[in-house]
Amino acid sequence: MTHMLTCPCGWTVISPQGENDVKKHIVIHLQDTHPGTSMTEEEIKRIIKFI
Numbered sequence: 001m002t003h004m005l006t007c008p009c010g011w012t013v014i015s016p017q018g019e020n021d022v023k024k025h026i027v028i029h030l031q032d033t034h035p036g037t038s039m040t041e042e043e044i045k046r047i048i049k050f051i
């Protein structure tokens, strides 16, 4: 199943490789684009969509 995750800023990652892959990308995005902002596992899971 393809996982899609959209950051509140509008940045989106789509990965066919699953949940762990989109989590990895959002963590990198947060560090790069929103330094000082972190999301918990729960928050990340809540915004992951399956397409």
Ligand SMILES: [Zn+2]
Residues within 6 Å of the ligand: 007, 008, 009, 010, 011, 029, 033, 034
């Ligand atoms: Zn963002």
